[in-house]
Ligand SMILES: Nc1ncnc2c1ncn2[C@@H]1O[C@H](COP(=O)(O)OP(=O)(O)O)[C@@H](O)[C@H]1O
């Protein structure tokens with residue numbers, strides 16, 4: 001469904017002079033810096049997959065999505081989606097995809113949600129009964145009812161995202177691009193959106209690419225994950241593989257109830273001690289969090305504890321440090 | 328066609344919700360119109376007619392030009408430019424529709440609201456205050472309706488075109504403003520073009536602007552008739568086509584630039 005081969009996107013960014021007479025010098029000489037937002041990326045995605053495209057801020061995720069949706073023309077490389085080259089024949093191409101950018105809405109700002117959705121019916125020429133069917137299904141799944149008649153500009157971020165997801169799917173696209181659909185949302189809102197995405201992929205067979213810098217999105221949703229950083233694809237494979245090979249170590253923070261000389265425990269290392277607080281590190285493959293907690297609590301009196309999951313930055317740092325992908 | 332109507336309908340409703348603003352605009356338009364009437368009448372200095380305009384003619388001219396300010400967006404329209412700067416344009420590009428048509432449909436709703444809330448109202452107010460001239464025959468009435476529609480299309484295609492530099496520079500506001508100043512002067516908004524020296528008139532008629540406003544007044548007060556009238560309507564239509572075509576071409580280049588450089 002999606003074939004990407006040696007994809008590049010370079011941006012020329014004007015470098016501004018600093019210091020004395022900077023203004024004048026900016027006028028006289030322009031210096032450019034080349035930003036390789038996407039640097040030689042290749043992958044293939046099959047119909048029905050739900051792929052997580054993971055990377056920290058500025059990694060090149062949005063740039064990739066913009067090329068896949070035809071909003072940007074690649075600097076180099078090949079790109080075929082749905083049998084078409086996205087940036088050519090824009091109108092025909094976008095008729096069969098759905099896109100949600102977490103940062104902005106496709107809905108009309110001043111219109112009540114329902115008005116926007118009904119307008120989209122005409123934009124995509126969706127048959128009336130199909131439209132009604134989809135609308136009622138999504139209204140239930142996303143719980144849109146309470147704000148269907150509210151203007152988009154007065155929605156909360158979570159509500160807006162739900163409305164946008166509905167808007168992106170009313171025309172039954174075979175392919176859905178989601179660029180950071182959970183950004184800025186609280187835990188409950190994130191969870192609801194994840195469930196919806198999963199539903200759309202499983203029940204409707206929609207192929208979905210989801211970009212995120214939230215590792216949990218990927219853990220809850222995707223079997224396959226691609227990791228990008230500085231424009232380069234660092235990993236493309238099963239999430240389980242990623243976990244086994246590179247997963248950053250989890251940390252357990254423990255507040256002891258009294259002072260102990262020796263706080264060691266089997267299966268974890270003590271990496272920091274601050275008064276009565278101890279930080280253990282452990283890896284998923286050697287021990288589970290609950291097992292470790294019970295081991296510790298058998299030996300010591302605990303007042304409080306917290307598990308800290310490795311973040312995407314740490315994982316990517318490890319991938320770099322251990323050069324595990326250089327094969 | 329259905330899509331066009333649906334967009335227009337929503338736009339109409341949206342602009343209808345700004346009724347309070349429309350009322351404020353209405354009051355301003357009426358007030359400044361009265362000011363302009365008094366200035367122009369001072370110019371007449373007791374003469375019954377200047378450059379083909381009788382006293383009721385010149386009052387009608389003022390009423391009409393005040394009435395169409397909002398309808399033609401004579402004081403500026405930056406919506407397209409704004410959507411480029413905010414990046415909203417990307418969302419529109421991801422929909423299977425033509426941008427030009429999409430904006431035209433929205434402007435249809437906007438124009439309809441303004442001709443009703445401000446155009447017709449202002450004419451009625453002036454009609455109550457002064458002796459105005461009115462179209463005399465059915466043919467002339469039809470011509471007035473046609474020329475008013477054409478003038479709006481002309482203003483739209485012009486506004487669309489001068490908003491497009493936004494794709495090239497982050498400071499396109501100045502260019503757009505200059506465009507509007509040109510339009511005020513050459514359209515006969517400041518004073519009827521007939522009042523100006525011959526050569527200025529000749530320069531003006533090389534531009535589309537007289538057909539945005541001056542021609543409407545000419546048709547309405549009835550200084551044009553027969554083939555002259557037909558000719559003016561045709562020229563208006565020709566300008567609409569030319570500017571629309573140019574807008575499409577520039578838009579195409581603009582979008583190509585956007586997808587290469589990135590928004
Ligand atoms: N239009 C643009 N012009 C210049 N640089 C850009 C443009 N868009 C993105 N970039 C740069 O490209 C890099 C990748 O950006 P992006 O794809 O938005 O990252 P992500 O979505 O992963 O956060 C960043 O360094 C960003 O500053």
Ligand SMILES: [Mg+2]
Nearest residue numbers: 061062063180
């Ligand atoms: Mg991004």
